[in-house]
Amino acid sequence: MRLAQSIKPMIPITKPYFDEHEERAAAEAIRSGWVVQGPRTMEFERMVAERVGARYALATSNCTTALHLALVALGIGADAEVLVPSYSFIATANSVMHAGATPVFVDIDARTYNMDPRLLEEKISPRARAIMPVHQIGLAADLDAIHEIARQHNLVVIEDAATIIGGAYKGKPIGAHSAAVCFSFHPRKAITTGEGGMVTTNDPDVARQVEMLRSHGANISDYARHGADKVIIEEYPALGYNYRLTDIQGAVGVAQMKKLDWILARRVEIGERYNRAFADLDFIETPYEPPYAKHTYQSYCLRIARNAPKTRDEIMTAMQAAGIATRRGVMAAHLEPFYVNRFGRVALPVTEDATRTTILLPIYAQMTETEIETVITTFRRIVLNAAHG
Ligand SMILES: Cc1ncc(COP(=O)(O)O)c(C=O)c1O
Numbered sequence: 001m002r003l004a005q006s007i008k009p010m011i012p013i014t015k016p017y018f019d020e021h022e023e024r025a026a027a028e029a030i031r032s033g034w035v036v037q038g039p040r041t042m043e044f045e046r047m048v049a050e051r052v053g054a055r056y057a058l059a060t061s062n063c064t065t066a067l068h069l070a071l072v073a074l075g076i077g078a079d080a081e082v083l084v085p086s087y088s089f090i091a092t093a094n095s096v097m098h099a100g101a102t103p104v105f106v107d108i109d110a111r112t113y114n115m116d117p118r119l120l121e122e123k124i125s126p127r128a129r130a131i132m133p134v135h136q137i138g139l140a141a142d143l144d145a146i147h148e149i150a151r152q153h154n155l156v157v158i159e160d161a162a163t164i165i166g167g168a169y170k171g172k173p174i175g176a177h178s179a180a181v182c183f184s185f186h187p188r189k190a191i192t193t194g195e196g197g198m199v200t201t202n203d204p205d206v207a208r209q210v211e212m213l214r215s216h217g218a219n220i221s222d223y224a225r226h227g228a229d230k231v232i233i234e235e236y237p238a239l240g241y242n243y244r245l246t247d248i249q250g251a252v253g254v255a256q257m258k259k260l261d262w263i264l265a266r267r268v269e270i271g272e273r274y275n276r277a278f279a280d281l282d283f284i285e286t287p288y289e290p291p292y293a294k295h296t297y298q299s300y301c302l303r304i305a306r307n308a309p310k311t312r313d314e315i316m317t318a319m320q321a322a323g324i325a326t327r328r329g330v331m332a333a334h335l336e337p338f339y340v341n342r343f344g345r346v347a348l349p350v351t352e353d354a355t356r357t358t359i360l361l362p363i364y365a366q367m368t369e370t371e372i373e374t375v376i377t378t379f380r381r382i383v384l385n386a387a388h389g
Contacts, residue, residue: 011371013325014299015364016192017256017263025251034247037215038223041250045198047257048183051166052175054200056207059250060214063162063184065243066197067095070158070180071130073199073209076101080129083155085115086334087351088134092160093333096132104128105334107348111288113137113301113330113358116350117145124149130156135164135174136330137360138190138267138298142290143169143177158182162197163298165190166264170292175200180210185249190263190298190365191256193249214243259365264296266365270372271297274361277376281383283308300363301329303354310383312359318382324375329358 029040041059049057060066076082078100084092086105096103104123109116115133131150133141143159150157159174161167162184167174175181180203183189185196199210215221217240225232245253275286285303289295304312312328319326332355333339334346362375 011324011362011367011375012364013327013360013362014188015366016187017259017365018252021255021258022252025255026248029248029251032247034223036222036246037244037250038247039250040247040254041245042223044193044245044250044253044257047254048165048175048198049200051257051260052173052181052200054176054181055202056204057175057198057200058207058210058214059245059253060197060199060210060243061245062186062195063160063182063197064091064095064098065214065241066182066184066199067092067132067158067160068098069210069213069241069243070182070199070201070206071095071099071101072213073206074130074156074158074179076129076156079127081125081127082130082132082158083115083120083123083128084132084160085134085136085351086332086339086346086348087113087330087354088136088160088333089162090331090333090336091162092132092134093339101129102127102343103333103339105346105348105351107350108136108354109142110350110354112139112141112290113354114139114141115146117142117149120146120149121153124153124155128153128155130158132158132160134160134162135167137301138163138167138296139287139289140164140167140169140174140293142292144292147177162186163189164296166260167296168293176202179203180206185253185256188298190267190296191253191260193245193253193256196245196249196253209238212238213240216240216242263365266367267297267363268295270363270367271295271300273372274300274363274376277380278302281380284383297363299327299360301358301360303329303358305357308383312357315379315382316359319378322378322382324378325362327360329354329360331355 080101093103157178217238
């Protein structure tokens, strides 16, 4: 009780949008008695496949396991190098390590914060097998340029699409541009199943491998076995994992998918509102939209220029004191002790500058008018007070 009283009300960085639909869906899954991956997850997969225009969608326990499975399914393991941005949540590079391969960090474009295709070629060694672009904080990476380099060097492309469900590249949904595309349904994402992930692909072999590997390498799912009218004894042709989603989560996923378009539209509305509200601040850089993609604002990111009167960290502290949660922009995996100890100190100047100078502001579909205004006026007061002395 005392603990609850000591927590200050804050405008959080994000909030899942749940209502009675998710409550009912989860309750129905529990009442049905079937709670491991089953019919509700299959429906969730069907909805995601249809929405992203992919032939197959395979649910997983989270996006990290989705990325791991995609790598294994595509035969990328020991001795292989995978080109990844460091400017991402650490799970991107970790998934490559889990597959037994080596992440090779590529710097980003300073405006989009996504892997810079112009810097890819110099990092491609004879061991390179794959490129793993990340669509960072809801903005698509330049897939055509990346695919062109992948074609020239015979590399596989696996997209880390953790943050971009419902987003598009050149008008075509993210989900079917590459050999495998991996989504996250963590609560920081537009829609959530608590934890959750999905691999989408058009390749039946990749789909088959992912399906088997996520469920201990079994050649038939529990649900199919239980639904059969004869006894089926499963076999285990591959060394698999338990990376399944539960059907309680699958049920929540179905309810969330029905809201996806509304949630995305609200996020764009709020993101654009912020853009207009900060457009006159010349030491603040609002999100950039390249010609090939619209932002889906999984996060709302501002860059605080070097000539700004306050540093990014000072602004974060003042916002926190005013009851508004912020986060540093995206981390840089190559600076973390694990990667420095393993691979030494790599220089990625654009990434390092971005991770030091960016800040994320609250954004979620159900933000009230008052909350949006409070974020805008508080942020402006903090940076402008400092500017004037
Ligand atoms: C770019 C990126 N990749 C991978 C992940 C990992 O996703 P999950 O938490 O579902 O494993 C995240 C999650 O935050 C992410 O932002």
